[in-house]
Amino acid sequence: GYPPAIEHGAQVVMASFNSWHGRKMHGSRQMLNDILVDRLGFDGFVVGDWNGHGQVVGCSNVSCPQAMNAGLDMFMAPDSWEQLYHNTLKQVKSGEISLARLDEAVSRILRVKFRAGLFTAGLPSKRPYAGKYELLGAAEHRAVARDAVRKSLVLLKNNDNILPLSPKSKVLVAGAGADNIGQQSGGWTLTWQGTGNKNSDFPNADSIYAGIEDAVQRAGGVATLSENGSFDEKPDVAIVVFGEQPYAEFQGDVTDLDYKPTGDLALLKSYKAQGIPTVAVFLSGRAMWVNPELNASDAFVAAWLPGTEGAGIADLLFTDAQGNTQYDFTGRLSFSWPKDPLDVELNIGNAEYDPLFAYGYGLSINDSQNLEQLNEEIDPSLSTVNDSHFLFAGDPVQPWRLVLNDAGGNTQVSSNHQISSQSKVEIQAKDFKAQEDIVQVNWTGQGNVSIQGNPVDLSKKASGGMAIEFAYNVLVHTATEVNLSLGCGLECAKEFDITEALKSKAMSEWHTAKIDISCFKDDESRLDEVNVPFLLSSDAGLSIQLSAINIVEGTPGSSCTL
Missing domain, CATH: 2.60.120.430 (Galactose-binding lectin)
Known part of the structure; x- marks a missing residue:
């Protein structure tokens, strides 16, 4: 991806935490200068990642001449910048970092700022849209985001064509993700990991339940929210919204693709036992092994992380008040869906490519294709890991x-x-x-x-x-x-x-x-x-x-x- 990005004007490249042949990228002159600049012709500037320079051999968060000498033009030093600044200044004065290398780094940064027009644009407070906070979350922008949600959902199962549902039904909406904008938005929101957020922290946003409630009430139906899944009056259909809790970067690392929480599965099974038609809406940042959950639901939607426009999900789950299909499922898998929890390197083109759902899979509303019961047995070694x-x-x-x-x-x-x-x-x-x-x-x-x-x-x-x-x-x-x-x-x-x-x-x-x-x-x-x-x-x-x-x-x- 680097050559076309550079050819099309990419101006900033971030050094990663990775190592290349044992050498940390932040300290690799071969990668940052010889290949990126000399061979690929990159003429923007190179910025570091969060204290990534501190991982270079012989460096710390507050001192790393090796990184600048290797071709790092700007340190990312969120909590160590002051001491790092003084140490870098000393290293330039002592010659450990040459003045030419410092001038080169400064020139690259200034060049990008000039190209971006930062020195001619005037004060941010004087620009045409300054202070117009009503444009944040404007109706036109939300409409685009809602359309993106509709186009991203992938229908994995729709037995007996249960979808789309009638909005005139008695609809029970259950699961921890049903009325949780933080969970449906994932990491990198108001907090790094996306945790600790409340619905009120997302003004003008819609939870998945809020979108369902609006669609059902407008058609004369009844939508009831019950996170734990209990109900007083048996519903016509249950929609269970569940999935991964928010995470970002390495804190989302897993040893296998098994979706492990069990409360959601128990809820799905209880509805199945009671003869309640059930639609599963699965929130996740990746394709996961959910065979038990697929078996326990009549329809299964991979909703990924729809963000603030939860109403986009209701658009596909329900017909309009007259029973007409509003939107079809057009999303198709951009990742292969695992048949086994250990399919962590499952990629199209592999010699033993055998996914549950192949790359590009996705049902449309009119597809009459029932999914048979799936194997729920997993490798016993997984329990050892878990x-x-x-x-x-x-x-x-x-x-x-x-x-x-x-x-x-x-x-x-x-x-x-x-x-x-x-x-x-x-x-x-x-x-x-x-x-x-x-x-x-x-x-x-x-x-x-x-x-x-x-x-x-x-x-x-x-x-x-x-x-x-x-x-x-x-x-x-x-x-x-x-x-x-x-x-x-x-x-x-x-x-x-x-x-x-x-x-x-x-x-x-x-x-x-x-x-x-x-x-x-x-x-x-x-x-x-x-x-x-x-x-x-x-x-x-x-x-x-x-x-x-x-x-x-x-x-x-x-x-x-x-």
Whole structure:
């Protein structure tokens, strides 16, 4: 993609976090200068990614002459810029960075600014549309976005041509994503990860339910919202909106494509058992293995991340009041849909290309094509992966969740800054090796932080020499009692007092603990049905950072202590 982009006037190229033959891109003169500039003819400027220069060998976030010498013209230094500026100035004065290289970087940046007209456009506040905030989310712009939603939806299943639905029906709209603009918008919204947002944070936007409600009410039907799926009067049809929670960048990394949350599947199955026709609307940033969910629904729509125009989904799900089709499904798969959760490298052209739905697949309303029952069996090794990884880069690994608890009860962590019910425990996302790749937990009173999920059997791991491993950094430790536990719930877990062990690690950088799972074995902890694989409790005075929590093979260094 680089040659045509450069030929068509691309002015800025960002160095990635990737390595090429073992050399970080931010420090590769071969890539940034010899190939990009000399061979491809790029004459814009090269900007770094978020503290990416700090990953170059011999560099830190506040000092990296290697990156500028390699051809980086502008550092991205969100929290380290001041010291980086002074160090770079010293390095130019000492000759470690040549004056010619500095002049080259400045010239490239100025050239792009001149080409963009920044020096002739005048003050932003004096330009024609300055201050006209009514143009943000203007009706004409929203119409374009809504049309894009209609064209992006892919109909994967439509047994017995259940779609389009009559808007004069009694429609039950269920699922966590039904009235959740944050979830349907994904990451990179008001927050980096797209978490912690409320519908009110998106003025003039429509949730999927809001669009359905409007379409149904205008036709004389009844639309009822029930996130948990319960109802008093049996509906004519149920629409279940569910899918991935928002994520961005590496915090969305997964080890396989299995869509793991189980509550949505239980809801779909319950409607099927009651004979209620059901339409699944799946929100995701990628194609995923959802065979059980496909089997349990009569129609299945891959809605991706429609953003603020949730009403665009109702346009395709319903006819008009007279029963006429308003819009057809024209979206087709731009990625192959996996037949197996391990189809992570499934691409058209592969020698063993065997997807569930091929690249370019998508049904139209008039297609009479029923989808037969799909295989729901998965590779047994997947359960090993799902049962062994709990926290990665400071983020819980699906289907696990991060939970705060104090005397006020549980609080699920859903944003990069959260406080427990009675404000005894605080958790914040922090930067370590990458943006927000660790969490910092602070205690001002009695409480705990834990990983929770559906029960898994760790009894075999207890007898197989496996250990719970977690990376931690103790910032402050004046607490009088700190305990670590693992078990079948808050009331049946074996605790270890790690107060003094942690105190000896305070203010001494990062450590990795390995504790044999067998250490947690007793009659109460029930290792055959563990739903809390990690729980750290403390009273006031503890501040600790956590990066990763996994089950790994035990080593001679693993024991029943830190």
